[in-house]
Amino acid sequence: MPQDATASNVVVIGGGAIGLSIAWRAAQRGHSVCVLERGELGAGASHVAAGMLAPVTEADAGELALLELGLRSARAWPAFADELAAASGADPGLRRCGALVVARDGDEAAALERELALRLELGLDVERLLPSAARRLEPALAPTLRLALAVPGDHAADPRALVLALAGAARAAGVQLRTATTVNGVRVEHGRVTGVELRGGEVLAAREVVVAAGAWSGALTGLAPIALRPVKGQIMRLRDPEGPGLLERIVRFEGGYLVPRGDGRYVLGATMEERGFDTTVTAGGLYELLRDAGELVPGIHELVVEETAAGLRPATPDNAPLLGRAQDVAGLVWATGHHRNGILLAPVTAEIVAGVLDGDAAPAAFAPGRFARARAGAAA
Numbered sequence: 199m200p201q202d203a204t205a206s207n208v209v210v211i212g213g214g215a216i217g218l219s220i221a222w223r224a225a226q227r228g229h230s231v232c233v234l235e236r237g238e239l240g241a242g243a244s245h246v247a248a249g250m251l252a253p254v255t256e257a258d259a260g261e262l263a264l265l266e267l268g269l270r271s272a273r274a275w276p277a278f279a280d281e282l283a284a285a286s287g288a289d290p291g292l293r294r295c296g297a298l299v300v301a302r303d304g305d306e307a308a309a310l311e312r313e314l315a316l317r318l319e320l321g322l323d324v325e326r327l328l329p330s331a332a333r334r335l336e337p338a339l340a341p342t343l344r345l346a347l348a349v350p351g352d353h354a355a356d357p358r359a360l361v362l363a364l365a366g367a368a369r370a371a372g373v374q375l376r377t378a379t380t381v382n383g384v385r386v387e388h389g390r391v392t393g394v395e396l397r398g399g400e401v402l403a404a405r406e407v408v409v410a411a412g413a414w415s416g417a418l419t420g421l422a423p424i425a426l427r428p429v430k431g432q433i434m435r436l437r438d439p440e441g442p443g444l445l446e447r448i449v450r451f452e453g454g455y456l457v458p459r460g461d462g463r464y465v466l467g468a469t470m471e472e473r474g475f476d477t478t479v480t481a482g483g484l485y486e487l488l489r490d491a492g493e494l495v496p497g498i499h500e501l502v503v504e505e506t507a508a509g510l511r512p513a514t515p516d517n518a519p520l521l522g523r524a525q526d527v528a529g530l531v532w533a534t535g536h537h538r539n540g541i542l543l544a545p546v547t548a549e550i551v552a553g554v555l556d557g558d559a560a561p562a563a564f565a566p567g568r569f570a571r572a573r574a575g576a577a578a
């Protein structure tokens with residue numbers, strides 16, 4: 199029998215924004231929780247993410263359940279951030295800045311009109327702005343701008359600050375955080391989870407195992423394959439030596455975005471690349487980001503490059519997360535597949551998964567087995 203070395207009833211695999219949020223909420227509900235992270239906390243996609251909380255700009259006609267989940271999480275974010283700051287003494291960097299989506303030519307303007315129509319049909323808060331009105335809000339935008347949409351409810355948080363705050367709050371709530379601890383696989387006996395196996399052979403007993411290992415969640419031994427793939431994103435972190443003020447709002451454009459942190463720092467992102475587990479930063483990726491952003495906000499060419507990075511978004515076939523209990527293994531809970539929206543979805547994911555640990559049902563739209571069921575249905 200495995201050793202009950204942690205005395206935890208819940209083991210969370212992965213110390214990113216998702217695993218830490220769940221661990222904190224589960225501990226608040228009285229569970230004894232241990233997070234196992236193979237590197238540093240937040241070393242995966244959460245370290246690279248821009249941190250937009252942007253359900254409205256991300257909305258897609260084919261992804262209405264995801265939109266609802268995103269809106270719910272966006273509404274939860276302010277109270278989540280306040281509670282987190284109070285519990286940890288660290289600020290998760292929420293900025294209620296709003297966003298502008300901009301078009302630089304006729305084709306992009308036509309596409310933006312369609313995006314506007316969809317959002318108005320869905321009852322979302324967006325406003326069409328003439329270029330002059332957009333430039334009054336953000337004077338750094340190029341005069342060649344063709345059209346803009348204002349999205350006042352889409353904001354941003356700082357994912358690295360979020361991870362620090364979550365770690366502090368989780369620790370204060372009694373969560374055991376083990377870094378430099380790689381999980382090889384999940385132990386399953388007679389259809390029930392009994393624990394996890396670590397690299398090096400140690401086995402930790404657990405009554406419940408939550409898989410929150412981001413893009414690597416499918417690599418754990420002992421579990422059936424899941425529909426998850428990594429989607430690479432490259433970003434640049436920029437700093438204005440003159441301090442804040444170049445941009446106040448998030449600026450989104452075809453192929454990327456600029457996210458101001460409010461203190462003169464900006465994240466310029468992001469590529470979307472299907473290249474497996476490759477996290478190299480390429481000249482071509484950075485060139486395209488700079489070229490497109492520089493056409494719309496020429497002032498970014500004056501900024502200092504502080505960092506370049508690439509991360510892996512955990513993506514599912516329908517871009518929505520896998521949340522809830524596995525059908526085939528008792529005690530196994532999935533919390534991954536957050537793709538482009540894991541920072542946005544951290545509060546609602548934590549609430550749903552902590553509820554699942556207490557016996558609540560997760561929303562059916564995000565059932566971890568939905569792709570296997572669809573395949574079985576198609577085969578029949």
Ligand SMILES: Cc1cc2nc3c(=O)[nH]c(=O)nc-3n(C[C@H](O)[C@H](O)[C@H](O)COP(=O)(O)OP(=O)(O)OC[C@H]3O[C@@H](n4cnc5c(N)ncnc54)[C@H](O)[C@@H]3O)c2cc1C
Pocket residue numbers: 211212213214215216217234235236237238239240241242243244245246247248249250251379380381382410411412413414415430431432433467468469508509510511512533534535536537538539540541542543
């Ligand atoms: C370029 C880019 C920009 C993004 N921008 C945004 C944005 O603006 N807004 C937004 O909401 N989202 C954004 N995202 C998406 C967001 O980063 C992810 O959805 C989110 O970080 C997923 O969090 P996670 O905790 O599931 O995964 P991760 O942050 O990847 O964490 C998973 C953790 O599990 C650990 N791990 C993996 N395998 C094991 C193992 N076997 N044993 C132990 N530990 C393990 C990893 O080391 C890692 O720390 C962006 C992503 C990228 C790449």
